[in-house]
Amino acid sequence: MKYPLDFQSTFEDTMRFWIERYIRFKLTSLSNRQVKDEEQLAAILKSLTIGTKNIDELSKLVRSARNIGLIGVNTYYKPLEKLYRFLDNLGLASMKEIDEELIVDFLSSSTSGLSDATKKNYRIAMINFFAYIDKNNDDKHIYGIELKNWGGLRGKAGQKLPAYLSEEEIKRFLDAIDSYPFRTDVAARNRALIKLIIYTGIRVSEATHLKLKDLLPQEDVYLIKITGKGNKARVVMIKKEKIDHDLQEWLAMRQCEEGLLFCNKKGTPLTQAYISRIVEKILLSCGIRKEKNGAHMLRHTFATLLYNKSKDLVLVQEALGHASLDTSRIYTHFDKERLYKAASIMDKID
Template identity: 75%
Template sequence: MHYPIDFKDRFEDTLLFWMERFIRHKLNSLSNRQVKDKDRLAYVIKKLTLGTDSIEELADLVKEARNAGLIGINTYFKPLEKLYRYLIMMGPASMKEIDEEMIVDFLTSETGGLSDATKKNHRIAMINFFAYIDKQNLDDSGNAHVYRIELKNWGGLKGKSGQKLPEYLTEDEISKFLEAIETYPFRSDVAARNRLIIKIILYTGIRVGEAIGLRIKDIIPEKDIYLIKILGKGNKHRVVMIKSKHIKSDLQEWLSLRNCENELLFCNKKGTTLTQAYISRIVEKILMSAGIRKEKNGAHMLRHSFATLLYRKSKDLVLVQEALGHASLDTSRIYTHFDRDKLYKAASIMDDIE
């Protein structure tokens, strides 16, 4: 269904309307493979169809969708949330006053200090949002207002976007972190569960989303190891291993307590899937208890820590790719930046000249 570009009387209401429509569109187009709570997602879509009263209410619905399993929705919404507040501050009277120059001004002022990868996400969100409006707006005469936002010459991001070096734990920090896992005062009914899921992520490098989606049948004992079957991005299957000595006691304790739906290995007190946000909060609390401070303290850092250590000890980029389930070797190449031996050779190249 098409709508006039200035669908509401007030600019802020119209802008919110188009953001609601776009977010609803993205909810229906993003991969729903990780969605565990279909009713929760259906509720969000229904609310978006009816409309929201504020950007805060829209943010709450996006959070609901993310907790239901549509993790990627934040990539689009967070930049749009910033754009909403920026445009309200600038005070245009009509959606037609927005142009590429205004969007470039917004990106320049709002993304300073961010990594190129995050800037790229902001750029993608802007292009997708206005491309959506281009296709969906139509006035009574059958004419559409077309933005054609391309951002090809945005100075904040030229050429291919770079990647910020990921945060990771050093070997000493990993040792401290593991000690802190054992001593952290979890509630008795969730202690084994929390230790188990965090150790699995740290010792195997699997994604947080992959860990919370594990089922009982996916973890298979074999001699002194457990084989763990992973369903990764793009519905690609792989197998990782973890030595049983690292998790056996926690696994046995949790299996004696768990009461989960759909054969889930991990669940909350309601029997449903844990959220990624919950796991990241646990990791952050353990890091704080161990006196470890990082720029990013979420659970995804454990995956970076595993990958960094794996490459340092093996110098095998293909092994890193296979272990982490990367579709491309280029994605794994980020961890070569931590190869101290190669960097030392580079630092020593002028020694003979001296």
Template identity: 60%
Template sequence: MKYPLDCEISFDKSYLFWLCRFIRNKITSLSNRQVKDKNRLAQILHELITGYNTISELKSSIKEVRNIGINSIHVYFIPLEKLYNFLINFGAASLKEIDEELLSDFLASETANLSDATKKNYRIALISFFGYIDKQNEEKNGFVHRYGIELKNWGGLSGKSGTKLPSFMKKEEVQRFIQAIDKYEFSNKIAARNKLIIKIILYTGIRVNEAINIDLKDFNKDEDAYIIQVRGKGNKPRVVMIKESIIENDLKEWLEYRLTNENLLFCNQKGKALSQAYISSIVEKILLSAGIRKEKNGAHMLRHTFATMLYQKSKDLILVQESLGHADINTSRIYTHFDKDKLKRTTDIF
């Protein structure tokens, strides 16, 4: 069914109407292999058809959708939420006022300090959103409004100079962080679980999303180590390994306390998966307790730390690529920027 472009009495309601339908469309097109609560997801999809009264209500549902297991939906929502606030401040009265020039202004102001990768995500979100509206709007007289947004001439991407180097811990900071993990005072019931998942992320470099979805059947002991099979982006499987001595105490304690019959290694008391936001908040608290401050203090920084140290010790870019599960070796190449041995050679030129 198609709807008029300005289908509500106010601009903010019309925008929210289309955003809810677009988000629903994206949820149904993204991979649902890791969905934990199918009934709740079906309920949210119905709510998106009914619509929400405020952008805050929609934002809460997006967070819940991510926790359920559709993690990449925020890549679309965040830019479109910011566009909503931008247009409200702009004083837009109709969706017909939006054009490519206005969207370029939005991108210029909102993405100035972001990496090229994030800027590309913003551009894709805008093109997808207005492309969806192009196909779904129609007035009573049969007229269809076409945005035709392409943003080909947007000059916000600055090439390699716009790519940010990732935050990571130095060797001395890693040692302090590891000590802080064991010293940090968690609730007794979840201490072992939290320590275990953080150590696995740090020592294997797996993504947070991969860690919170580890299945018990994919976590197996092999001599003095544990072999873990994880599924990365695009549902691609790979294997990582961690020494038994690093996690044996926390693992034993957690498995003894773990009361659920669910297959997830890491879960709450109801057997549900932990959220990425929860893990990142724990990591940030431990970092602060150790006096370590980085530009980004979340759990993903542990992955960058692992990759940086792996390359520094091995000088093997293929190993870094395979360990991190990068489809393209050029993605792994960023860690060569931290090769101190090569940098030291430059100091001897003169």
């Protein structure tokens, strides 16, 4: 259904209306595999359709959606909430006053100090949101927001090579996992979860939402069923000797809801931010400092090592659950043998 661009009586109400419609659209397209309360989701969608009284009420609805399992919604909503507050202070009279220059002003002032990855998320949120309005406004108004050159970000063309650990750093990190002074009640859980990530390369979100039934013991290994992005399933493997001591200690005290393998003291999933903080503390404890010290770097470390040892890009794609081989191809940039061949191509001519 299409609506007039300036649908409400004030700019603030109209802007909030479009955010509500866009978030409702995104909630119905996100994976609902982790949704715990279908009735609450239906109530949230109904509230978004009816409309909210103010931005705080809308933010509360989004938090509720995230809490019931739609964890990706913040990626779309947070930049728009900040945009709303930014535009609200400008005293605009119409949605037609918004243009790309104004969006660049917002991004420049609101994302300073954020990581490049977060800036990229903001850029994508802006492009997608205004493309949604372009498609659904009855006035046929086209924003055409592209942000091609903002902040030097051009999608993949502006992508940085990921940070990763060298083999020597991996050894130090693994030793530090076992020696780090965790609290007794979470030590086994944290060690098992972090080892699982670095030994298999699974995403942090995949690790935190694993179910106990997904862990399949074999002779000397565990097969682990992973449900990745887009509900795509794959199987990874970890040798029991790498994780079993910590895992069995954790299983003896584990009290998780919904059959979760790992959980906090409330029985609910651990957050990605919590895991990243733990990883950073362990890295700093053994003197390792990278541009990005978070838990996702462990996935890059696994992928880089896997490619350098196997030279098999398809194996990297399958192990990491990449939808496209192009996504895996970035790890060929760390292949020193290939780079040395390129560096030596002029030797005979010299």
